[in-house]
Amino acid sequence: MLLTARNTMAAPRAADTLKVQAGLEEVFIEPAFYSVLEDRSGQLTLADVQEPAYAAQFVPGDQLPTTMEHQGATYWLRLIIRAKGPLAQHWYLELLDSHINDIVFFPLTDSERGAVHTGADYRLTSRKFPYKNFLFRLPLESDQTHTYYLRLDSNSKTSFLSRLRTEQPLAVHFQTEYGLLGGFYGVLLIMVVYNLCLYLFIGEQTYLRYVLYVLSCSLVFLSEDGLGFQYLWPDFPALNQLVIALSPILLLFTFSYYARQFLDSPQRLPNYDPWVRRVVLISVGVLLLDTVWLHSGWGFWFYLLPYGMLYYVAILVWRGGFRPARFFLLAHALVAISVCFLILRKLGINTFTTTATVYSMNAAFVIEVVVLSYALGEKIKGIKDATIRAQDKLVKQLRKKHQTQHLLVEQLRQNQELKDQLNTELEALVARRTEELRQQSETIAAQNRELLQANGLLALQSAAIEKLNIDLRHDLQQAQEARVLSKEVDFGEFSQIYPDKDACLRYLAELKWKNGYQCRRCGHEKYCDGRELHSRRCTRCRYVESATAYTLLQKCKFSTVKAFYAVFLLYTHNGSYSSQELSRVLNLRQGTCWSFSQKVLEAMRRREQAPDFEENESWTHVLLDASGETAEEPVEEQDEQRDLS
Known part of the structure; x- marks a missing residue:
């Protein structure tokens, strides 16, 4: 049986006794008020840990990290509470980490009777109080000291943070907490429905990517705060573990899927964007490998490189003149600060752990959702304005083209009128010439009759007729040539016709x-x-x-x-x-x-x-x-x- 024991000459210092009394409604359990025993074998029982050999190995919490250092090990928590004077209300112990796989709470020290067995690996019905965190009632009696043991088993680093509350503050806390969380998820739902409607009406794919990003963020928060297991899948603890493991990876993928299109990085940064896409895909693959097989416990460090590259893309695009990128930078700066608080808690550093920092990510994400929605609207408005300007320019060009076509049609009409006028004049000229020819023919006939009487006069008349025929043919040839359209047009005018x-x-x-x-x-x-x-x-x-x-x-x-x-x-x-x-x-x-x-x-x-x-x-x-x-x-x-x- 392997145990983590501190083999020193002096016995470990005992943890302080936590004192409660009437008028005190809420107590945050500092690490100095509980003791921890690490059982690497996982075989110790309640009776074993109370034996002197093991009882002396309990170490006060302020001498240890506030998280389980060794994954798969079993940890025993010992909490000693002194009730001073009469107690007006019942006291409850709340474990703030909802991801502990297996928990056994022992309200009695002399036997395991009445022990409460629950955890994230069990259905919600295993909990006496169907609450997102683990809640246990403490059977305290006035002016007596009580010792409570908890056996914790988790396959990931888990926090020992807990709190004592009485009934009335607990009810007020439930009402306040669930009201704020309901408002938070209500905002997310409104943003999802709103942007989904915009996608269905407009067809802009950025809205659909934004909806997927918000849904994946909602899945992360539902798995992180335990509301998903409490309300959506209470009978499926395996599904809850799967969502807890995979939702951050899905968030990384959907965020990169949305951010790259929102920032237009494929068009604005054609050389840098393929590297961002490769790093995101490689990071997703490594995270899946760590989640399914390696279980290193340090997988959240693999998120820093792709998120950092995407943030750098936003800086480059903003410096390149894309104004909506400034909202992207502002929104994700707030999220980055809240993520820093989360990383500190994951590392066991609780210096900044307060109610405000615990829920800072929720507040930051609400601000991010609103700001990004506004930024997305500004981007679409910019695209619309650019489209309108292009359409106005096209309308002006078309109007100019129509004016040119109108001038061409007017010129063709005038040419047709001139052609018709010329044809009319030519027809009148031909008619006059024909009439003259008829008259001259009559004269020639009369002269022919006279020529019968005089051969000499006939020769002269024949010569005159020959001359008139030559003139007539010449005139007819000129008239026919004048009927041909001889106007030369340049290539620009010709290309308007063809x-x-x-x-x-x-x-x-x-x-x-x-x-x-x-x-x-x-x-x-x-x-x-x-x-x-x-x-x-x-x-x-x-x-x-x-x-x-x-x-x-x-x-x-x-x-x-x-x-x-x-x-x-x-x-x-x-x-x-x-x-x-x-x-x-x-x-x-x-x-x-x-x-x-x-x-x-x-x-x-x-x-x-x-x-x-x-x-x-x-x-x-x-x-x-x-x-x-x-x-x-x-x-x-x-x-x-x-x-x-």
Whole structure:
């Protein structure tokens, strides 16, 4: 049987006797008022620890750490209380640590009769008082000294802190404590519901991450203060131990999951954020390993590095101009202070252990929840303002574009009016010329009759008629040439009519198949759309023909819009547009412009030799010139044939 004994020459000093009396309602049990015996074997009984050999090994609490140093060992606490004078109320012993696995309270010293056996490993019904902390009634009698023993067994470092209270202050304490805790969890619930509603209405993922973070914090507090075991899972002590072990790890994961998106660290710190993510994941893995297998008892130190890196991220983002980060820093500074108090208690340093410091984390977290909600709202407001500014800028650009389009439409309308006016004048001129020709024909007929009478006069009249015919043909040619639209437009105006490749290919396809589609391979007339823009696929043989196939634009190496404009310039200038000027207008290499202009000139010559050529036809007829080339087999058809083979 291994025992922790202090083998010194002198016997250990006995603990002081705690005195209670009427009028005294509450006493915090200082370490000097209880004695501790560590039983490494866990086999000692009540009778054993009262034997002189073991009784002399009890050490006063002020000579030991205030926590169990050796995990898995059994500790015996001896408390001696002196009741002075008559007692008006019953006294109760409250153990402030709700995580002790196994507790046996012995109200009598002569036997184990009436012993209360409870602990965190047992259901809540094992406790005589269904309270989150362990509460035991002390059978005190007036003017007598009573000795009480407690046998404590825990698999983690556990505090010996306890308190004596009478009935009336205990009831007041219950009412106050549960009221404050109810308000605390009420605030958390309100924040969860509020931010969850915002997520459902807005769809911003940061709100959902914040809800997960608040829920994990709530789980940590429910496991830490014992309310979760008291109200939510009182019949499942194993689940309670699991929540106690895993909730801080879940809190670290959800906090990093929320903080990184709230601070926009992937966008603002693209080099530092991957390291933060790796450190968080590694820390979570190490903590899980320590919780499940190692049980070192120092797992809370692994939280410092990831939390510190996230706090440093907030500082960097704040210094980078992200204003909501200042609320993040303020809120978590308060939480960090309260966590320091918790670490001191875990280490057994109770210098700062007061009611205010014990519940400081609850208060700090309420402040954090409110501040972060405001900060999240400010961030969303900033995003909304930036979106509104971008939309206003876009509206101005669209308004400017619409004004430009309106001016273009007005210019086109004026051009159409001038064209209609010119056509009207030309029609009137042709009518007058026709009337003059009719009158001159009548005159010629009369003169012909006179010519029958005079051959000499006939020769003169024939010459005059020939001259009139020449003038008439010249006038008709001028009238026809004047009907052709000869106004040259620049590339900016031209690109408004054909703004992009889609518009050019759509026009080319309509021009190419205006008389109906017929497959060049099988002659079928039914088609469907191909993968390329405005291409057509035969529904029988699945041959695909693009809009540029068998046209002047086949195998064109530059922009379709620029190719359209080049054809327009060369056609309207009758091929006399130089490649240097074409290179300057289209911003292309002169060699490319020269090669394409030669291709267009050849097409124009072939068009002039075509049987259906009309002198005043549109420049777009040149586009349909196939240049004697065969269209390349589309990639889509090649893929299909490969699949079939």
